[in-house]
Amino acid sequence: MSNTSDVRRPVGLGIKRGLKHRCPNCGEGELFARYLKVNAECAACGHDLSQYRADDGPAYLTILxxxxxxxAPAFFFPVMWETSPWIIVPAALAALTAAVLTLLPRIKGGFIGLLWANRVTKDQPA
Known part of the structure; x- marks a missing residue:
């Protein structure tokens, strides 16, 4: 008799579903209730999503x-050195802020998908 914990969970599938903001277990339900707030459970399959603690991992990976x-590649473009800092700094900050805010929820979803695939929950001892 097979236990549900013996069922194989593909890492790629979990990450792909997480990147799409979907439940890593079924791929149907919404992963997030708000921008970064994970739903307590999946509305489609009832899987407990609150057991996955992403903590600072997604933020660190996003910044990295x-x-x-x-x-780093931006420094190779001459426009970075030839344009006034009064123009470059606000433009760069706006672009970087948009990039981080766009990537962060996707990376957090993928991170939760990775945790799901490897069966890492907050109840496990460190």
Whole structure:
């Protein structure tokens, strides 16, 4: 007899569903109630979503990605050095803020999908 904890959970599937803001268990229900607030349970399958603690992981990963994929390459463009700082700094801050705010919920969803696939819950001892 197979226990539900023996069922294989593909990592890629969990991350993909999380990136789409969907329940990692069924892929149907909404993952978030608000911008970053995770629903207590999935409306479609009833899976307990409150058991996955993403904590600071998604924020750290978001900053890491934005820093390496946007900020670092931007320094190779001459416009960064030739334009007045009074123009570059506000423009860069606005662009970076938009990038971080766009990526953060997606990365948090993917992070929760990863936790779901690996069966990492807040009830497990460290």
């Amino acid at each position: 990605l934005v820093g390496h994929l946007i900020v």
